[in-house]
Amino acid sequence: MSSLPSVEDLRLVEALLRHGSLGAAGRELRISQPAASNRLAALERRIGERLFDRDTTGARPTAAGRALAAEAAHVLDHLEGIFDRTRAAARGRILSVGTFPSLAAWLFPALAELLPDSTVHQVLDHGDRLVEWVGEGSLDAAFVTIANQMRLPATVTAAPVASDQLAVLTPPGVRLGGGRRPFAGLDVVTHTYDVSAEALHRRLSELGGRPKRMATAETAVRTGRLLRCAVVLPRGLARVYAGPDEEVSTAPVPGRFTLFLVTRRPTPPALAAIVGGLADRLGLERPSAAGPSTGSARHIESWSRRRPC
Secondary structure, three states, rough: OOOOHHHHHHHHHHHHHHHHOOHHHHHHHOHHHHHHHHHHHHHHHHHHOOOEEEEOEEEEEOOHHHHHHHHHHHHHHHHOOHHHHHHHHHHHHHHHHHHEEHHHHHHHHHHHHOOOOOEEEEEEEEHHHHHHHHHHHHOOEEEEEEOOOOOOOEEEEEEEEEEEEEEEEEOOOOOOOOOOOOOOOEEEEEEEOOOHHHHHHHHHHHHOOOOEEOOOOHHHHHHHHEEEEEEEEEHHEEEEEEEEEHHHHEEEEEOOOEEEEEOOOOHHHHHOOHHHHHHHOOOEHHHHHHOOOOOOOOOOOOOOOOOOO
16 A cells, blocks of 8 residues: 555545535545545554544544645645646746735735736745745745745745835724823734734733734724724735725834745746846835845744744
């Protein structure tokens, strides 16, 4: 028996995570529940780890099961695009590019403009995973903000392409206070690229606010409008989402970010050619000349290693 999982193994684990039931996963894959159960048991024996805790109420993933399901989703997504990428390669250049969700709606249109002769296959995930995929060769490039806070694979290089800082977006009728506690008694919704949410929220609490973390920039802005409260997020995103009657101002909280282009060595010529102009297309500042190890300014206290961008 091969030590590698089959596509059917990966599909079962991914479906089981979504459905929480062997029966439902089996119906999706058009196999019986006993067959699904036997396949899962065989896979667990090969790995040497229990992937799902199963009883009469369903199947709940273990830590190993969640990890394998995440890997399975990535592999299956890559496989599903093989024919499309092959056809695109026959017609011209194709690039597989990843970034984190909040930047996607902003970055990919800019890449479409800057790379008119290329087909860009778009991938969304967290920064650490994207860098790993570039290192293994399943992504051509990743745009992330953590390249200077992690050990990069030996096969990749990182170039700073833009920098940004925290800002405050205030919907109509929302007013901040003055003095040392500008958020005194106010709700504040937040979204950041890679600053520790705990450290940011602690600082906002010291300024009198009641911070609430949001998963994406769009979610933060929409929530701020609904609750009629200030929104703290990167300035570039604030400008993208701000309405004509909303104000964007410098945040009373320190925090700068550097956006990096991570590629395998050497950087593909098509991507190397756009590094200088991407900041302008995104409406961000051009970065300093510093490399990945020193390319961004100090952020708020310690970095959060959980799900970085």
